[in-house]
Amino acid sequence: MAEPGSALKRTPLHALHVSLGARMVPFAGYEMPVQYRAGILNEHLHTRKSAGLFDVSHMGQAFLHGSDPARALELLTPADLAGLREGQMRYGLLLNAEGGIRDDFMVARLPGRPWLYLVVNAATKDSDFTFIACRLNDAITIEPQADRALLALQGPKAESVLSRHAEGAAPQTFLKVVEMTVAGASAIVSRSGYTGEDGFEISLAAGDAEYVARKLLAEPEVLPVGLGARDTLRLEAGLCLYGHDIDETTSPIEADLAWTIGKRRKMARDFPAAERIMGELMSGPRRKRVGLMLKDKTPAREGAELVDGAGAPAGRVTSGGFGPSAGAPIAMAYVAAEHAADGTELAAMVRGQARAAVVTPLPFVPHHYVRKSG
Amino acid sequence: MAELRFTESHEWVSAENGIASIGITRYAADQLGDIVHVELPQPGKKLEAGGEAAVVESVKAASEIYTPLAGEVTETNRGLESDLSRINAEPEQCWFFRVKLSDATQLDRLMTRQQYDDYLKGL
Numbered sequence: 001m002a003e004p005g006s007a008l009k010r011t012p013l014h015a016l017h018v019s020l021g022a023r024m025v026p027f028a029g030y031e032m033p034v035q036y037r038a039g040i041l042n043e044h045l046h047t048r049k050s051a052g053l054f055d056v057s058h059m060g061q062a063f064l065h066g067s068d069p070a071r072a073l074e075l076l077t078p079a080d081l082a083g084l085r086e087g088q089m090r091y092g093l094l095l096n097a098e099g100g101i102r103d104d105f106m107v108a109r110l111p112g113r114p115w116l117y118l119v120v121n122a123a124t125k126d127s128d129f130t131f132i133a134c135r136l137n138d139a140i141t142i143e144p145q146a147d148r149a150l151l152a153l154q155g156p157k158a159e160s161v162l163s164r165h166a167e168g169a170a171p172q173t174f175l176k177v178v179e180m181t182v183a184g185a186s187a188i189v190s191r192s193g194y195t196g197e198d199g200f201e202i203s204l205a206a207g208d209a210e211y212v213a214r215k216l217l218a219e220p221e222v223l224p225v226g227l228g229a230r231d232t233l234r235l236e237a238g239l240c241l242y243g244h245d246i247d248e249t250t251s252p253i254e255a256d257l258a259w260t261i262g263k264r265r266k267m268a269r270d271f272p273a274a275e276r277i278m279g280e281l282m283s284g285p286r287r288k289r290v291g292l293m294l295k296d297k298t299p300a301r302e303g304a305e306l307v308d309g310a311g312a313p314a315g316r317v318t319s320g321g322f323g324p325s326a327g328a329p330i331a332m333a334y335v336a337a338e339h340a341a342d343g344t345e346l347a348a349m350v351r352g353q354a355r356a357a358v359v360t361p362l363p364f365v366p367h368h369y370v371r372k373s374g
Numbered sequence: 375m376a377e378l379r380f381t382e383s384h385e386w387v388s389a390e391n392g393i394a395s396i397g398i399t400r401y402a403a404d405q406l407g408d409i410v411h412v413e414l415p416q417p418g419k420k421l422e423a424g425g426e427a428a429v430v431e432s433v434k435a436a437s438e439i440y441t442p443l444a445g446e447v448t449e450t451n452r453g454l455e456s457d458l459s460r461i462n463a464e465p466e467q468c469w470f471f472r473v474k475l476s477d478a479t480q481l482d483r484l485m486t487r488q489q490y491d492d493y494l495k496g497l
Binding site for chain 1: 407408410411413429431433434435436455462
């Protein structure tokens with residue numbers, strides 16, 4: 001968050017947001033649209049049934065150059081990056097020396113390109129880029145892409161909408177990535193997103209962003225969607241928000257993100273704090289990230305304390321609110337291991353009152369990613 | 375309906391025969407965004423002027439509703455929960471709770487619509 005009084009940065013789509021009637025709020029040092037005229041509920045539901053266009057240009061994009069940048073970046077993450085094939089994207093965690101999560105990221109190897117394409121969180125991008133540059137000084141040259149915008153087109157109609165503006169084949173399945181032309185602009189397009197729906201993330205030159213966004217918004221299926229619905233969509237999809245559900249005090253195992261650790265990496269134990277992390281993987285972490293469904297209508301929000309049946313502390317909510325598609329208050333929380341089993345009955349303390357909650361498998365709303373058939 | 379009076383915390387009040395109906399203003403509803411739940415006080419509860427009386431949960435956050443006037447809660451609007459979008463659409467038609475006023479002269483301390491509109495311009 002920016003210091004009070006300091007100037008907020010703007011994305012290349014700022015004028016478009018204002019013209020669409022967005023309510024602009026400070027977020028990670030940027031002036032960003034939290035919602036447009038339709039409002040968060042409608043924007044959320046529209047994305048699940050049709051398509052939403054999000055401006056996520058605040059996120060940190062970079063190219064990683066070097067003789068083998070994937071192998072080099074493995075020093076800072078337990079993801080299998082050396083095994084990342086051309087045209088593939090992968091989710092990973094940047095770890096500190098203690099095994100805490102410095103950030104989460106998407107990384108891709110574009111067809112025919114020797115460099116890697118990296119996307120990190122807005123609030124952490126400067127420190128991430130400095131960290132990577134300092135730690136991997138000999139092996140990687142990091143080239144931040146401050147002049148690129150990033151759009152996310154999400155929802156079941158995203159593929160059909162994109163096809164009307166695409167020259168060249170769009171990525172065919174989840175976590176595929178290509179370079180292609182969208183509405184006349186050169187773009188890096190991945191089949192990915194932060195909603196649990198099928199969809200694309202479109203990286204392009206800042207100067208092309210407004211034209212392309214207007215073209216996509218002119219399609220009848222597409223509504224502009226702000227950060228408010230982006231948050232409810234990702235919460236229903238069980239996806240972590242950095243700085244809330246994961247941070248430097250949480251390990252990948254506590255965060256239930258063990259699936260981001262490559263098989264080869266587990267065998268080799270060659271990542272930061274591998275002893276701690278493999279120990280937690282073998283014998284179980286002391287606490288774990290879980291989903292919670294509240295039994296009445298009162299949401300339990302970030303910071304709400306959890307208690308067990310005897311009233312003893314059981315954990316804490318890290319993200320919570322009302323899930324428009326779930327039709328109920330939902331949350332993610334860290335709970336002590338003995339309370340982490342699905343179906344465990346807990347209570348969330350909201351304004352001094354205990355509200356019944358039950359540990360619920362994530363995601364709250366099924367993912368609709370397009371996977372390889374057969 | 376009696377002429378509405380307004381508070382700096384964006385409640386409206388309509389008082390007749392010593393009973394005040396209290397709701398939230400258009401400005402408050404717009405600021406909150408989509409409302410997903412309301413928690414209303416128990417009838418019979420005694421409220422102090424300026425005290426917390428109800429809670430509105432929007433998608434984004436929880437916000438307290440204060441009663442600007444002291445008194446005892448006589449009734450709550452149970453119909454609100456079945457059509458929450460109406461609060462966003464017609465906030466001045468949606469009373470939350472009614473209070474039997476301890477001191478009807480407290481009403482004179484609240485803003486008229488003209489005063490409230492001027493107050494909003496200064497925000």
